[in-house]
Amino acid sequence: xxxxxRDWVVTTSGDRPLDDVAxxxxxxxxKVAQLHHEIGLITVEGDAAAAEKARKVKGVTDVSANVGADxxxxxxx
Amino acid sequence: MASRKTTRTRKAVAAxxxxxxxxxxxxxxxMLAALARGDDSFHTGRFLATYKEGAFDAGYKSLTDEHGMRxxxxxxxxxxxxxxxxxxxxxxxxxxxxxVALIGGDAARQRGLTASAELATDSAIAxxxxxxxxxxxxxxxxxxxxxxxGSPNPGEYLRGFLRAAETIARDLRGAGITTPASDHEEQxxxxxxxxxxxxxxxxxxxxxGAGIKVAVLDTGLDLGHPxxxxxxxxxxxxxxxxxxxxxxxxxxxxxTSCGPQAPAGSxxxxxxxxxxxxxxxxxxxxxxxxxxxxxxxxxxxxxxxxCQVISMSLGSQAPVQPYYTAAxxxxxxxxxxxxxxxxxxxxxxxAPANSPTIFSVAAxxxxxxxxxxxxxxxxxxxxxxxNIFSSVPRPTRxxxxxxxxMATPHVAGCAALWAETAATLRGTSLWxxxxxxxxxxxxxxxxxxxxxxxxP
Numbered sequence: 001x002x003x004x005x006r007d008w009v010v011t012t013s014g015d016r017p018l019d020d021v022a023x024x025x026x027x028x029x030x031k032v033a034q035l036h037h038e039i040g041l042i043t044v045e046g047d048a049a050a051a052e053k054a055r056k057v058k059g060v061t062d063v064s065a066n067v068g069a070d071x072x073x074x075x076x077x
Numbered sequence: 078m079a080s081r082k083t084t085r086t087r088k089a090v091a092a093x094x095x096x097x098x099x100x101x102x103x104x105x106x107x108m109l110a111a112l113a114r115g116d117d118s119f120h121t122g123r124f125l126a127t128y129k130e131g132a133f134d135a136g137y138k139s140l141t142d143e144h145g146m147r148x149x150x151x152x153x154x155x156x157x158x159x160x161x162x163x164x165x166x167x168x169x170x171x172x173x174x175x176x177v178a179l180i181g182g183d184a185a186r187q188r189g190l191t192a193s194a195e196l197a198t199d200s201a202i203a204x205x206x207x208x209x210x211x212x213x214x215x216x217x218x219x220x221x222x223x224x225x226x227g228s229p230n231p232g233e234y235l236r237g238f239l240r241a242a243e244t245i246a247r248d249l250r251g252a253g254i255t256t257p258a259s260d261h262e263e264q265x266x267x268x269x270x271x272x273x274x275x276x277x278x279x280x281x282x283x284x285x286g287a288g289i290k291v292a293v294l295d296t297g298l299d300l301g302h303p304x305x306x307x308x309x310x311x312x313x314x315x316x317x318x319x320x321x322x323x324x325x326x327x328x329x330x331x332x333t334s335c336g337p338q339a340p341a342g343s344x345x346x347x348x349x350x351x352x353x354x355x356x357x358x359x360x361x362x363x364x365x366x367x368x369x370x371x372x373x374x375x376x377x378x379x380x381x382x383x384c385q386v387i388s389m390s391l392g393s394q395a396p397v398q399p400y401y402t403a404a405x406x407x408x409x410x411x412x413x414x415x416x417x418x419x420x421x422x423x424x425x426x427x428a429p430a431n432s433p434t435i436f437s438v439a440a441x442x443x444x445x446x447x448x449x450x451x452x453x454x455x456x457x458x459x460x461x462x463x464n465i466f467s468s469v470p471r472p473t474r475x476x477x478x479x480x481x482x483m484a485t486p487h488v489a490g491c492a493a494l495w496a497e498t499a500a501t502l503r504g505t506s507l508w509x510x511x512x513x514x515x516x517x518x519x520x521x522x523x524x525x526x527x528x529x530x531x532x533p
Contacts, residue, residue, distance in 0.1 A: 009373065064400060066370060069367045070393065
């Protein structure tokens with residue numbers, strides 16, 4: 001079955017070291033991209049099933065798809 | 078998309094050839110290289126060898142056997158649709174259908190195969206010409222219009238490069254950059270400062286942003302712009318491209334928030350925190366979009382550097398994102414303030430500005446009315462965002478833009494001035510101060526928040 005991998009952002013509670021949370025995220029099936037220690041976030045890549053598992057990891061408060069950003073829509077640069 | 082090759086007199090340019098002109102170099106890389114070497118000729122840095130009729134095979138063979146080049150053959154690509162970015166190891170690419178070889182700048186120079194080469198009469202090569210940038214008709218027309226003359230000054234050609242790049246980027250994303258409004262320009266000249274700065278009471282302020290670190294997370298900065306010479310600038314990129322701004326959005330935003338007190342010549346003042354330390358984080362690429370987690374990486378960097386003011390003229394029409402809220406809270410916990418553009422969709426405030434921990438900025442016009450495009454709903458404050466004059470990358474140097482993107486650096490600059498007034502004005506207290514001191518406006522708070530940002 002084909003998987004739909006995408007970028008996710010994991011928000012943490014700060015109760016656990018980010019490296020420890022990242023290890024658990026790998027166990028959930030995520031590929032860890034970056035750890036943002038100052039803001040307590042981890043960017044990962046994976047599918048929805050991994051996200052569901054990651055939501056149960058201790059120290060994780062949210063797992064959301066990365067919505068990205070740009071300079072703004074037409075006519076308003 | 079139709080295109081044409083801009084007609085130029087051939088000239089020997091071997092001496093001006095340099096980096097960024099490999100077979101796999103992107104147009105942006107070649108434009109950067111052209112800027113770096115001061116090349117005003119439209120030359121990409123690569124060369125085109127045209128073979129004599131019937132001599133293509135011999136010419137191809139000479140590239141490999143005589144000159145020792147690694148050669149990619151268009152016939153090896155599907156439908157001969159060559160993708161140059163995948164030919165990174167090649168010194169040259171041959172196009173048998175038209176009897177031409179494209180040779181990388183370094184490879185050509187090392188082997189004397191430049192436009193100045195004297196070709197032997199028995200050579201398979203008929204001529205070697207510089208490769209020039211090719212622009213869409215509308216772009217070429219705009220270049221000439223920008224130059225304002227039918228016989229442009231060669232020294233002005235780089236203006237065409239960047240103008241063209243800007244126009245191409247605009248074409249690609251379907252966006253329109255507000256054209257210069259002469260009435261606003263005249264007004265600014267008369268006032269000695271832009272209408273935005275005047276409306277925010279910046280010129281009479283005695284504050285400069287000294288001792289305050291302002292991070293601008295955007296498309297980067299023209300690091301060689303003369304208006305920023307001598308300034309404390311820390312920069313980082315999170316998108317895999319140099320910080321050098323080939324979009325212009327970032328340079329414009331940094332200009333408003335941190336530009337000089339007195340630009341050279343008759344240029345009006347357009348910058349607010351002219352002594353603030355600039356932290357230019359490139360989180361948007363030269364097309365104006367984020368790459369993976371680049372925005373979050375930039376936020377993390379700005380917080381790690383303890384930038385008291387973090388300005389983000391970026392976003393998307395998305396609901397509140399918990400991760401942006403967490404990032405904003407981390408900033409506040411460290412006495413820092415994240416400021417973000419509400420968005421330009423004439424719709425509810427987008428992310429990240431819609432997060433409760435991030436200071437959201439709406440745009441107003443010269444009548445201090447909400448701009449037609451400005452988002453609404455969760456708005457903390459408003460600022461000038463229509464026909465805003467500020468810096469753009471060389472050689473153009475200055476230009477007008479509109480958007481909540483332009484309003485945001487007005488708030489960031491004023492925030493830096495306020496932060497300078499008291500060490501206690503940080504994070505949440507700075508948030509409150511900006512709102513308490515805003516000039517009340519007649520429009521509802523959902524459109525303009527507490528009102529128009531004011532300098533101390």
